[in-house]
Amino acid sequence: MNNLLALNWKMNKTPTEAKAWAEEVRSGLHQSYADVAVLAPAINLPTLAAELPQSVAFGAQDISEHESGAYTGEISGAMLKDVGARYAIVGHSERREYHGETDANVAAKAAQAQASGLTPIVCVGEGLDVREQGEHVAHTLAQLRGSLEGVGADVVVAYEPVWAIGTGKTATAEDAEEMAAAIREALHSFYADQAGSIRILYGGSVKPENIAEICGKPNVNGALVGGASLKAADVLAMNEALK
Template sequence: MVSAGIAESGRRGLVIGNWKMNGSRVANLDLLTALKERGPWVAEVAVCVPTPYLADVALSLQGSGIAWGAQDCSRHESGAFTGEVSAPMLAEFGCRYVLVGHSERRQYHRESDNDVADKAKIALAHRLTPVVCVGETLAEREAGATEAVVKRQLSAVIHGVGHCIAQIVVAYEPVWAIGTGRTASPEEAQAVHALLRGQLAAATVHARDMRILYGGSVKADNAAALFAQPDIDGGLVGGAALDAQGFSAICRAAT
């Protein structure tokens, strides 16, 4: 059975901006100031920013209604892991969200499904909401392996976090659509979202209440059509999140 859309299901829309490795203190302040002027929105809105800017962003967004988060966290609580950032450190900055398993982490840092599951588990232990990213490459899609790939990636997290699975957010990001200007059609994206919700339903009775986001060249001109799909609850937004006007329009679409 296909679940209802955002408005009918009672799930609140969620839009998360992923700044990736972009920004400066001056540019960030300008962006956040412009965003605050354009809010509030019906949807929940958050930005996941580079670690050096967390203190500035937390100060700027305090009381604004916009949440903030990090782009990754370590699998480890603490220790001799030079260059890594732990979940307790992120929690101390007031982070609500942390991205885990982003395709760029999987590709460039060779993160495995088990690595992603470990990160989700430690994030939850410190009251952070992990945004678990799953998605297939172009070669996998063309080989007809989309279903097997995303189910395998999500399965590792389901087994890793156990009964806490209902506390995560899932983001489907087809790798072939990230930063390329190509976007899955609303129907293509919905098919994968419905698949993922069905997989979650086998693990928790709360699957209908969980939010599944779409990521992959989400823009102001395609957001409404994507978010109108019954199982797409908002977006994980990359490049468009660096433009206040465009990002705000995306946030308005997730009503």
């Protein structure tokens, strides 16, 4: 399967800045060596729909677990689908930490994404204290189990060791593969034969210099990229690195 280069802008870029970024990517992306998806603030999605090349997908950084109704400030799957989104991140560590999202919330959001025709990117991963105690695999698989409760197999899983997000620290390619292999085995118990076609991403200080080594591992099928997604030149370099 193709690698997925999932670009998480987090809370960055105005629509004007998003337009300039998309124009730079469109002019420089002569061939895609991975499936590329931009996960942007919702206000930027109409701009991306208009400006991105056809080969680049886009999606949201979050989604409501509710279909519609009196939920001020939330954005439904139907709204995202209507503007052309294909993906929605759910359970990012920042949502879990700053907004108190539980595995049950994440599973509800993932199910709502699927009901709306979107593919959820379900994030799981451990903090530094868990890693240092040697409990990272058990912790992450428990989180995965809870976050996929009632969720179908049309899903992407992103492993993001929390200690490597925005810190400049990066799990080694071997660390990424260890966890991805454990996740793959767990997915087989959830989805049987469908597990082999589910993409598992690594997220945490991914950049042009390390993406090829990380994505070259057997069970790693792409990357969830934060800081390096903000510069079009870095995105183009990561695409080239996956050639």
